[in-house]
Amino acid sequence: MANEILEKAREFCEQEYEDSMLYAYIASKEKDENRRKILEAIAKDEEGHYKFWKKLYGKDCKTESINSKMLFFLFLRKLFGITFTLKYLENKEKKAIESYKKMLSELKGEDAQVLMKIIQDEEIHEKTEIQSLDEKVVRYMSFIILGLADAIVEINGVHAGFLGVTESTIVTGIAGMVVGVSAAISMASAAYLQAKHEAGKSPRTSALMTGLAYISAVSVLALPYFLIRKMLTAFLVSISIAILMIASFTYYGSTLQEKDFKREFIESTLLMLGTAFVTYFFGDLLGTAFGIRGIL
Structure with missing residues (x-):
């Protein structure tokens, strides 16, 4: 067998070994019986893939870094949930699928048939098994992101507007909090009404998720104005902080929804900065027109 094919077989063998171990480890920590069965089924498939590449390579290919990776993925599971963790893992496997398809032409007979089955397994993991995981945070992710995104744009707009009116960071921070609480109630109410028309979603939970996300973002964004005395x-x-928050929830959302992170992040950031730019000049105009600029 050509050296190039052997090298690829070794690479795929290592990857499938790690994936089988990771899925099995995550499954062992899963309390929900339905999710655990799904994870165990995927782990079994991945183990079969590993054995195929091991046979093709001609020797074992277990990696030493698997223990540290297990801890990393357990951390992801605890922090971001099971669906995000598996989507993150599957993103790596999508690249492997493309490599597998290219290698099909290099194999013949039974090996080619087995590889075709492996490709089908990987696609099923993504399209059906992972999608079938029922996780509460995923069902309400649109409400959480709505609350965070709206709060970041609106409250930074308020802060920017007061930057054009006053030199008092305390006044600006209080203004942001007052507007934020009012807007959070409004957004939560809108989420409640929206969820009443969406199957499988609790209006109360939707309102709570939206309101808490909004208030959390408002509080974090207002904090610098209470701790720092220089307005600028x-x-x-x-x-x-707002840009970091946008990057965080955009990456989370783009991973779950399989969207382009870079595009989503740039669009959200430009919207926030554009709003801040417009409200600053509007605040400066009002402050000058009413003669209160520098008084507060």
Whole structure:
């Protein structure tokens, strides 16, 4: 067998070994019986894939880094949920599927048939088995992201507007909190009404998720104005936090929904910065027109 094919077989063998161990480990920590069965089924498939590549390679290919990777994926599971963790893992396997398809032409007979079955297994994992996981946070993710995104854009707009009116960081922070609480109630109410028309979603949970996400974002973004006395510095710190928050929830959402992270992140960031730019000049205009600029 050509050296190039052997090298690829070794690479795929290592990857499938790690995947089988990771799925089995995550399954062993899963309390929900239905999810555990799904994970155990995927782990069994991945073990079969590993044995195929091991046979093709001609020797074992177990990796030493698997223990640290197990801990990493357990951390992801605890922090972000089972669906995100598996989507994150499957993103790596999508690249492997493309490589497997290219290698089909290099194999013949039974080996080619087995590889075709492996490709089908990997696609089923993504399209059916992982999609069938019923996780509460995923069902309500749209409400959480809505609350975070709206809060970041709106409250930074409020802060930017007051940057054009006053030099008081305390006044700006309080204004952001007052507007934020009012907007959170409004957003939660809208989420409640929206969820009443969506099957499988609790209006109360939807409202709670949206409201809590909104209030959390508002509190974090207002905090610099209560800790820092220089207006511009507080504003820049708050904007920086907002960008980090956008990056976090955009990456989470794009991973779950299989969207382009870079595009989603740039669009959200530009919307937030554009809103801040417009409201700053509007606040400056009002402050000058009413003669209150610098008084507060």
